[in-house]
Amino acid sequence: MSGATSLTAANPAAQHPQQAVPHAAADAYLLGGAGREVTLRANEAAWQRLGWLPRVLATPTAVETTCELLGRRWPTPWLAAPMAHLRLAHPDAELALALGSAAQGAGMVLSTQANTPLEIVGQAIAHDQARGPLWFQLYPYGQRDDWLRLAQRAQRAGFEAIVLTVDAPVQWSHPRARAAGFALPADWPQPNLPAPARHGSLDWLLQTALRWDDVAWLRVHCPLPLILKGILHPDDARLACERHLCDALVVSNHGGRVLDGLPPTAAVLPAVLQAVAQRIPVLVDGGLRCAADAAKALALGARAVLVGRPLIQALKQGGAEEVARLWRLWRDELAGTLALLGSKTIADLRASVLYPHVNGSAEG
Amino acid sequence: MSGATSLTAANPAAQHPQQAVPHAAADAYLLGGAGREVTLRANEAAWQRLGWLPRVLATPTAVETTCELLGRRWPTPWLAAPMAHLRLAHPDAELALALGSAAQGAGMVLSTQANTPLEIVGQAIAHDQARGPLWFQLYPYGQRDDWLRLAQRAQRAGFEAIVLTVDAPVQWSHPRARAAGFALPADWPQPNLPAPARHGSLDWLLQTALRWDDVAWLRVHCPLPLILKGILHPDDARLACERHLCDALVVSNHGGRVLDGLPPTAAVLPAVLQAVAQRIPVLVDGGLRCAADAAKALALGARAVLVGRPLIQALKQGGAEEVARLWRLWRDELAGTLALLGSKTIADLRASVLYPHVNGSAEG
């Protein structure tokens, strides 16, 4: 791949200290889920159950994988999901993810809990013409003014939207990570936090949790478009639309990492889409493991998807270069899948091309 | 944990003889179930299938895990289920369970078939202000007067209610225990039995089995509130309510230990609740393996839950201290779960926050 050298050369994070957490513990944290991981497994299974029933002999003469989002057209319909502590996966951490994603037209949502300063990420890819969307995920540390300052800092660095995670007022350790003895080192870098990270008590977490009025306040003051991530209930989607509280929303159960037992996102996406009724774009994440899964989400009506664990695996295997290789595979697979489904564009995809319960009991 | 020393120091059972039954045989007895263990597995699976569909951005500013039961408010909504022969799990047996549970505000139901005199348990925790409910489970050995004397003895020792097990007129060995060669030593202590335990013939068991008129008699004469444990059929629940035969009931299939093939308690709880129609509190046990499972039972409408096998595992691992550690984890998990579900209290939990068949075929 021609981009390989530049990907490595551009990477200041390579001087960072070595892996400070044992691999097994890091994997348990990065790849595990909450509780018994029922939601983690259900997320994947739900996409696999969905299938295709396309027409034949209707191949388009060309296909394109572009996607319109927040007023601009992007090369692909996917973004790297916001993920904390990626230095656990690779020393280049979020910078590797940014470079590898931009190289293949994929977007990126940088996490507040990243190990890389948002300015470094912005500087590396914000001016790349071929990249995907560049968004910043905001956790509400500190006071409202702190949030705003962070959003302004992201805007200055070239980020184009703020993603507000609304499904994780409580963050706790997972059984798998606990069993593996996972813990972050004392000097772990969190350069985007307005203040040093504290493991607050539950009481403190509850008092500082984000609420609808915070969203409304941010909506007024935030200099960037606002996207809510973590919507599952159609009533929440309806509320957000009716009160004009966001520019887009992401159907998400936080990859099964917060509350085990939440439904797979593939299962609730249709109801959310119905509630939104085309008023704003709806994205989705959770359990998407290949471009064909993404195509199913798009056929259901999602505008784009966020991808997490596959990128962690790629980062672990080879940093930016492997991330780019993965996205390239996805891009090719999406193009081929569109062709096999008789769709010239993503917008041509219809739910009618889906077949429910491929491996299930739907046949009679 | 600060309570560790006192937990050990207070423990007279530590001088008891060593484990007299091989570990594998003891485990087979303690953890196994009747028949092919279909009910044992179904109990666990039924809670896991149940999921959550909460609203977001509605976090309460504080949560509490307290529970009102028989006229008093308790720190947590759970009790250790009555379990026989706990010395098989740990030399401190029921005393360890009592101390570890009381230390974290959990209740306890002491079994007639315990290896520890009920007076020792009462003396250890009855006056603890932070403990949970303290109940005594009565097996109808001997004559009616024997039952009454035992109930009075329990009352004097500080127990607050009598739990009558109604689903085990026949007790038999399980295939797993049989295969492991499980047998109790001849001098096995059963200090709460009115007479030496006899392995009665089936005929004798049938003639001495508890019947509705026995319940009615006990209801009149028993000096303590009466709780029926082992109700599955809504008609039995209705009967108990209409004739005012008990102060509470426990939906239970005896942890899958008596009749294999009984439905999972999660499956029948809603129909029992409907039959009871709020007249008395309904508790449930069977297959609850974490606080989130308990929260599902509470959301369905159970007032509290009984917990068995997880405590046996904890006892085996570390006696009272490990029991306390387990209950502490449950308490924290319940608080966090309430917060994520947008519920300030257990009473705020509603069935509407549940999502059926997380890992199933409900999505379309």
Next chain:
Amino acid sequence: MSGATSLTAANPAAQHPQQAVPHAAADAYLLGGAGREVTLRANEAAWQRLGWLPRVLATPTAVETTCELLGRRWPTPWLAAPMAHLRLAHPDAELALALGSAAQGAGMVLSTQANTPLEIVGQAIAHDQARGPLWFQLYPYGQRDDWLRLAQRAQRAGFEAIVLTVDAPVQWSHPRARAAGFALPADWPQPNLPAPARHGSLDWLLQTALRWDDVAWLRVHCPLPLILKGILHPDDARLACERHLCDALVVSNHGGRVLDGLPPTAAVLPAVLQAVAQRIPVLVDGGLRCAADAAKALALGARAVLVGRPLIQALKQGGAEEVARLWRLWRDELAGTLALLGSKTIADLRASVLYPHVNGSAEG
């Protein structure tokens, strides 16, 4: 067990030659099924899915396991199914099965393809007052007169009914037995066949296959009650009843040994019972692995059950004595199960005590 010595002493088959077929091959033949063994597995799974929802506090003061069949009351509601070539399991073969079954009040259906002369079996147990039913299973070798002579011979030896197997016009080797290299030795004893066994061509098998007019002819000429074994389709059951062609029928898929893909007997039993409408007794076999399974069949309305593979396992483990021990376990388990279900007798069992899909998705 007191009957142990006499069981061995009475056994002339003990002088028979040693196991002539390797154990693995014998097991593959005895325990395997046709095709992919879908029916073999489905038989077992269907009983396991069925569960119980009994009432409590309604224990009968005594239970009895007797069963009325063809005008006589028997100690238990089960018979050993007709099984070919039992010498593969134990040198005492069918004689061990007969003695062990009679010792615990279980019935027996001797196969035409037995390795023991029917007269030896009749002599050993026909006059036992405590035994169960003694029936002879007739395969239509040779001509109609040959069948009749065999039935008369069975009558003289003390057999009380003829069981006609109607579901196996074609018998073929199973993949599992084929893979294990199973073959019968040349001098294998088949003393009940009217002529030496021939592995007929398919054409020959088809021409000599039993048809409804053969049943009608036998019905007229056979000196004993006639029972059809292998009915699955309700229309066949209805036909047999309307034309008065038999005294009882057995719902059976031949234990999954003839045509893979036949439905589990538990699944079709209700429709057959409805078609028969109490005109004749209906028995069932297939996948019954414990007395609780049998109780489910009886609760559905079967009069009695036939049991196969568990007896082969018992024979292999210890001949007559182990067969008796198994039946004793079944008898005790049935008595206890009746008690737990609140049924004094088998006739008291009702389908209303059953709960469908214990481990399934019936709960909401």
Next chain:
Amino acid sequence: MSGATSLTAANPAAQHPQQAVPHAAADAYLLGGAGREVTLRANEAAWQRLGWLPRVLATPTAVETTCELLGRRWPTPWLAAPMAHLRLAHPDAELALALGSAAQGAGMVLSTQANTPLEIVGQAIAHDQARGPLWFQLYPYGQRDDWLRLAQRAQRAGFEAIVLTVDAPVQWSHPRARAAGFALPADWPQPNLPAPARHGSLDWLLQTALRWDDVAWLRVHCPLPLILKGILHPDDARLACERHLCDALVVSNHGGRVLDGLPPTAAVLPAVLQAVAQRIPVLVDGGLRCAADAAKALALGARAVLVGRPLIQALKQGGAEEVARLWRLWRDELAGTLALLGSKTIADLRASVLYPHVNGSAEG
């Protein structure tokens, strides 16, 4: 088997060079499927779920396995599916498949991507009076005239129909084959291609993909009957019939090798049959692993079936001889299955003899 010697002797391909691709990589390519292989597994599972509920005592006096197709009666209702690169399985490749199939009356569809010149195959079996149908599968390499020349070449060699694969406009490497490092050697023989095989870009593949107007053109010019393979959607079947575009069609998802997530063919066959409404014969392939599976397809209404992977396994095990042995087993199993189902002929098979969900939850 008497045909063994001649099968080997007649085989010029035996002088071909040895296996040039490692076995594991060859297996991954030959036996693997697209994506996560959901469709590959679903194909097999769907046939296994289907079962039988036949009548008894209705055995025909003789059975026959013949099948009428395109105006001629054939010994069996099955053909070897078109499979590419069979030299990966055996040095005799397609010739072994042709000889072994013809020896047992099975048909064959030779692939454009075969390693054996179509003339060699035609010369070997076209004049065999006992063989099954001999068809040629056409991939649209080059221009329309190239296709026509290839069809004419096939006609001259004795092939009787052209099978047009319509479900694989895009062919890509499978994850399993990719992981195994599968690649064809540079000098790999593809003697039926009009031009050297090129791994075209996706753009090139899309532009040269077959479309309905190509089918219409071929329908007019092709000197042989035209069969469309790869139909799943009933609307495509209806279209093909209404416009008289083919003489038969094959319900196929390409054995799960092109687009993962396509429904199992057993699930969509009934809807396609209904759309076709007897106007042309409908064949089916995918997941058929034994003659009983084929019988289920025939009972649903398919005229014949195509078989793939079982033949690859047979080729690998023993070339032509093993292929013949497999087909012989299938023939015997089909005859026996017909007999057990009470059907004299394939045409007598009715869907009413099928039982849905043998191992499923259909029983109540």
